[in-house]
Amino acid sequence: MPGLFLSCDGLDGTGKSTQCRLLIDRLRAAGRTVVSCREPGGTPLGDRVRELLLDKQYDMSLPAESFLFMASRAELVRHVIRPALADDSVVVCDRFLLASVAYQGYGGGLSLDAIRAMGQLATGGLAPDLTLVFDLPVEAALARRGRAADRMEDRAQDYHERVRHGFLTEAAAAPDRIRIVDASGDADTIHRAAWAIVAPLVGLP
């Protein structure tokens, strides 16, 4: 079978990374070669960019932050994702360009057009065949993240609301490429819902 590019996204605390892992295990058990990756990072340069992005000593401007995410993405596309797809592997990426659109765009207020233009440059136009967005109300996602929602500042809560709205809006605009998965159940239930969407794409029951 030809290569397939899947990405998982959603707010922190929606169980996205666990679901990526379950998806990868399931695809491998079915005999597919899977290359897994996550953003930011996944290449030598990308891993160093990830350290910069996570380092709290920098009061980073929104454009600088966006360029760094894009730099990591460009490296990942060139060195990992394109070669894997050329090899007919299934690529499962924990976050991709949609994260920049949702976080830096809807959340941070950077122009969506600017992000899409940067994204085009970073990816050379490569987009996931399918993105699963694991969705939970912000309060529930924050609680699952292990941090009580009432300790968050209002602005932080607002920010996450905008990010969630971004994911939902983008999914509504491109329902064939971006699918929302209700992440309110237990891991198995969520995985079943995700698998029901992915399985037909890889010719599996």
Ligand code: TYD
């Ligand atoms: P995340 O997937 O949560 O990494 P981890 O599970 O290893 O902590 O990503 C880290 C943060 O980066 C998360 O809050 C989302 C954010 N992010 C953006 O703001 N823009 C992007 O383009 C990407 C890829 C991530």
